[in-house]
Amino acid sequence: MKFRFKVRNIAASICLATLSGMVYADDSVVNLALPTAASFYTRNLLSLNSRSFDSQSSNSSAYLLAANEADTVRDQAGITPATPAVEFRPPLMSGRKAHQYLGLGTLALFGLTAITAPDSERNTKPQTSGTHQSLGRATAAMAAATVATGLLFHWDDFHFEDGFTDPDNLHVMLAGAGALVMLYAVSVAPGHGHSSAGLAGGAAMVVAVKLTW
Amino acid sequence: MMQRKLKVAALLAVALLVSSAYAKAEENFFGENVLAWLLNFQRTKGVKPVTNKQYQDECGGCHFAYQPGLLPAKSWEVLLNAEALRKHFGVNAELDNDTLKVIHDYAVDNAADKSWYKRSRKIAIATAEGPAPLRITELRYISRKHHHISEKMIKGNKGVKSLSFCDKCHTQAAKGVYDVDTVDIPNYPDWSD
Numbered sequence: 001m002k003f004r005f006k007v008r009n010i011a012a013s014i015c016l017a018t019l020s021g022m023v024y025a026d027d028s029v030v031n032l033a034l035p036t037a038a039s040f041y042t043r044n045l046l047s048l049n050s051r052s053f054d055s056q057s058s059n060s061s062a063y064l065l066a067a068n069e070a071d072t073v074r075d076q077a078g079i080t081p082a083t084p085a086v087e088f089r090p091p092l093m094s095g096r097k098a099h100q101y102l103g104l105g106t107l108a109l110f111g112l113t114a115i116t117a118p119d120s121e122r123n124t125k126p127q128t129s130g131t132h133q134s135l136g137r138a139t140a141a142m143a144a145a146t147v148a149t150g151l152l153f154h155w156d157d158f159h160f161e162d163g164f165t166d167p168d169n170l171h172v173m174l175a176g177a178g179a180l181v182m183l184y185a186v187s188v189a190p191g192h193g194h195s196s197a198g199l200a201g202g203a204a205m206v207v208a209v210k211l212t213w
Numbered sequence: 214m215m216q217r218k219l220k221v222a223a224l225l226a227v228a229l230l231v232s233s234a235y236a237k238a239e240e241n242f243f244g245e246n247v248l249a250w251l252l253n254f255q256r257t258k259g260v261k262p263v264t265n266k267q268y269q270d271e272c273g274g275c276h277f278a279y280q281p282g283l284l285p286a287k288s289w290e291v292l293l294n295a296e297a298l299r300k301h302f303g304v305n306a307e308l309d310n311d312t313l314k315v316i317h318d319y320a321v322d323n324a325a326d327k328s329w330y331k332r333s334r335k336i337a338i339a340t341a342e343g344p345a346p347l348r349i350t351e352l353r354y355i356s357r358k359h360h361h362i363s364e365k366m367i368k369g370n371k372g373v374k375s376l377s378f379c380d381k382c383h384t385q386a387a388k389g390v391y392d393v394d395t396v397d398i399p400n401y402p403d404w405s406d
Contacts (some may be wrong), residue, residue, distance in 0.1 A: 088384050088395075090394045094394050096392070098395060155356075156357075163338065163393060166334075166338055168331075206251075208249075211331070
């Protein structure tokens with residue numbers, strides 16, 4: 001029975017990590033903008049103040065598109081051509097955002113798991129199913145997925161040379177330890193001591209998130 | 214009863230771990246009130262945005278008004294005095310005494326080593342020892358964050374020209390937000406590929 005739970009937890013973690021990985025991949029590949037090549041070239045040439053098109057009508061786009069003499073090419077050599085600025089909007093979903101959402105989701109699930117914990121003084125029989133157990137497993141799985149996406153997308157944010165007090169280093173240490181303790185809590189549940197382990201893991205996660213919030 | 218004691222002990226252990234780490238980093242940082250920091254939901258991931266109008270107007274008149282949290286106090290002390298401003302990176306940027314005092318005090322009071330913001334904390338830790346850095350772009354933390362950006366995207370890019378023009382690529386730099394997700398390098402829409 002326990003083995004099945006573990007397999008389920010691992011499968012859930014892999015699914016979440018894969019999902020966030022796919023989101024990241026989509027983010028960098030999909031470009032739904034239609035090609036606007038003609039207007040790009042026209043505006044680029046107009047922005048080259050060194051050029052003069054006095055002999056032609058100023059709104060003659062057709063002529064400008066054909067103006068590809070050697071001088072023009074030389075003017076642009078070594079300099080990235082200026083493309084028209086398009087209003088930038090940060091993506092709603094990216095690998096880093098997925099990590100952030102997973103972390104916040106873990107905290108929410110941790111809170112729900114703690115709230116739904118059965119009163120140990122009244123319940124003498126340990127429960128092996130129910131809301132609390134399901135939430136606990138989901139929390140641990142999400143914590144694992146959060147750590148996985150953090151390592152994947154924030155790998156360049158932590159450096160041992162910055163020392164123990166660096167916020168990012170503390171974040172990864174606390175969150176990693178928190179996730180491990182949560183997984184341990186789920187693996188020993190409903191036995192004694194799992195609640196304190198779960199709480200310690202959750203508290204470590206809360207502080208880890210706060211450090212980089 | 215035993216379980217409750219264990220819970221309290223676990224929470225105390227975590228609190229102790231975090232507070233001791235920060236106390237070690239800087240005595241007057243979280244030592245003041247750890248709980249107030251923990252229960253404060255304001256985002257402090259980047260650097261504190263500029264809130265002083267005079268600082269914004271005077272510095273921003275010539276270049277991007279760099280947030281004081283991008284350098285430690287010892288750097289602002291060296292940069293913001295009458296003599297240094299006469300030769301401010303090759304330009305005379307003299308200010309009258311009253312204005313200079315306002316700008317100097319604001320920069321020093323909000324410097325990286327006095328800030329709660331994450332990137333300022335990182336800068337403060339990285340510059341705690343050694344001489345006062347004078348250029349933000351030469352900070353180890355900043356240069357490390359930009360090492361994968363090629364020269365052609367900065368110096369060879371008409372829309373950027375230099376790493377010192379933060380706001381050319383960091384679209385929310387004025388708000389103190391320097392996240393990767395808010396970066397848009399002019400002429401390189403797919404820069405991260």
